[in-house]
């Protein structure tokens with residue numbers, strides 16, 4: 001274990017962050033690095049619990065107590081090898097994972113110190129920071145290098161989508177010798193890591209560094225290629241022995257209230273990718289730019305996407321009072337960007353109408369407070385009469401969550417079966433498109449325990465299979481799907497599995 005008495009002697013240290021006044025001036029990451037001696041002290045707090053809940057609650061099965069101990073003793077290289085044995089991309093999860101491991105850390109139960117800083121997980125070991133610094137040490141020392149396969153199998157796999165699920169699967173499959181081609185409809189690989197999650201959470205150089213590693217290992221990337229449009233399903237079937245769908249779940253929930261189509265009302269997933277492109281130096285035509293400077297903004301939603309909108313708006317110089325409304329009975333998740341702006345965050349708010357001016361530009365938002373009551377076993381929303389209010393806004397960003405993968409094109413043409421939340425029967429993508437015309441529902445591509453869809457040789461992983469989720473789950477899904485594909489192609493596999501994740505799933 002770390003230091004026998006470390007958990008008694010050493011206090012938890014808050015994550016070092018750049019000063020707010022400085023970080024809102026740029027798009028670089030808001031976390032600052034730990035001093036290494038401090039970090040080793042933090043690792044020394046680990047008690048090496050008999051039942052390490054941190055490990056069992058990590059979807060990837062990261063061997064947390066073991067690498068905490070290695071870091072405390074200064075054995076960084078061994079820590080890196082251990083971390084990589086369960087996680088292809090620890091520098092991603094070390095930055096942006098909500099860290100269920102820290103929620104579960106036994107130290108939280110023994111000490112109930114007040115949360116000294118918003119976003120800190122009580123008294124847990126600072127697991128996520130240790131993970132990030134192990135990975136960064138590996139890059140700095142030149143220990144992270146390509147691992148090309150020593151023997152080729154002659155089998156080929158098409159991975160469609162280059163988010164964390166697609167990248168993890170591609171790396172696992174290549175390392176056991178398959179020809180792996182990743183198709184991506186965007187102009188660069190990374191999925192939501194590249195065109196969703198802002199640079200102030202994850203700078204894009206980290207994503208580029210990993211895709212370069214995959215390229216050097218022999219993974220081929222075709223960007224600007226939408227399968228189902230630029231390449232037909234028939235061509236795909238003909239050219240590859242197996243197909244992995246890692247297309248994400250980016251079909252967003254729609255706002256159905258009056259005023260939805262006014263100028264100045266945007267889906268978050270139009271706004272955020274545009275911001276990331278501009279931060280990367282792309283020249284977006286003036287007419288297409290979503291302008292925020294000097295505007296009064298409202299964000300509808302309370303999750304990651306909403307918080308990422310907030311952080312971008314702060315950095316673009318909107319009017320300081322940003323409104324963030326969440327319809328359910330849950331305050332928007334506090335994140336470092338909430339410290340930057342002190343937004344007007346409210347739960348239980350239903351937006352009823354957006355009002356426009358004579359030019360069709362949004363100018364106000366009408367809303368009402370609601371309460372949630374269990375009626376006939378279901379939480380049901382009720383308006384609170386008299387609580388209606390109107391605020392002036394001239395920019396509205398819709399970040400109300402995602403309902404499933406895009407059905408048109410690829411999934412429709414493949415004809416893979418779709419499962420709908422709350423329904424026992426599967427349906428075809430065409431039937432699902434029809435259902436969505438009638439009512440909203442959450443859905444995903446159906447697969448068995450072997451990650452295979454209803455179509456032989458076609459597998460699915462990540463958000464496309466489990467619905468909108470987390471990067472850590474996407475990496476797990478990619479790794480597990482790769483193992484199943486290898487077994488399908490070769491009859492047996494030596495790729496590792498993480499059985500406890502199945503229990504968590």
Ligand SMILES: Cc1cc2nc3c(=O)[nH]c(=O)nc-3n(C[C@H](O)[C@H](O)[C@H](O)COP(=O)(O)OP(=O)(O)OC[C@H]3O[C@@H](n4cnc5c(N)ncnc54)[C@H](O)[C@@H]3O)c2cc1C
Pocket residue numbers: 096097098160161162163164165166183184185186190191192193196197201225226227228246247248249250272304305308409410461462463464468469470471472474
């Ligand atoms: C704004 C935002 C912020 C988030 N922040 C966090 C966070 O802080 N921490 C966290 O853990 N999770 C976060 N998430 C969730 C996380 O990003 C996702 O769970 C994860 O990226 C899913 O990975 P994936 O590989 O399944 O899909 P994605 O990352 O969605 O990648 C799918 C890729 O497939 C491509 N594609 C789709 N169809 C085709 C086609 N027909 N042909 C070719 N390419 C195609 C898409 O262009 C995309 O690049 C966030 C999500 C959003 C939207």
Ligand code: SF4
Pocket residue numbers: 045046047048049052053054055064065068104105106107125127
């Ligand atoms: S639960 Fe916390 S203290 Fe226990 S082994 Fe895991 S990180 Fe260490």
